[in-house]
Amino acid sequence: MRESNKRLDLPLTTGSAGCGCCPPQDLPGPDAAPAAEAEYRLEGLTCGHCAASVEKAVSALDGVDDAAVELIPGGLSRLRISGSADEAAVREAINSAGYSAHTS
Numbered sequence: 001m002r003e004s005n006k007r008l009d010l011p012l013t014t015g016s017a018g019c020g021c022c023p024p025q026d027l028p029g030p031d032a033a034p035a036a037e038a039e040y041r042l043e044g045l046t047c048g049h050c051a052a053s054v055e056k057a058v059s060a061l062d063g064v065d066d067a068a069v070e071l072i073p074g075g076l077s078r079l080r081i082s083g084s085a086d087e088a089a090v091r092e093a094i095n096s097a098g099y100s101a102h103t104s
Contacts, residue, residue: 041076057097
């Protein structure tokens with residue numbers, strides 16, 4: 001019979017417990033509100049550089065936790081944003097990057 005590996009017998013910890021290799025993480029409490037999500041349809045994006053330009057412009061706004069573009073060349077691409085950013089500010093950032101947005 002094999003001797004048990006003591007390392008595997010130990011309970012696993014997560015980064016939130018502050019193990020030796022992971023810094024402690026600030027996790028939201030049970031009463032924390034989930035981040036708001038918004039989706040926009042974008043016209044005029046034709047390549048990865050276009051998508052990156054929009055993501056960079058929108059990510060720079062206060063209240064944006066995450067911004068990701070699903071590129072659809074020749075069609076309406078999809079921008080998903082999480083956070084509490086103002087819709088008018090998001091539209092302005094998209095316009096300043098050179099593109100048009102439609103709320104979906």
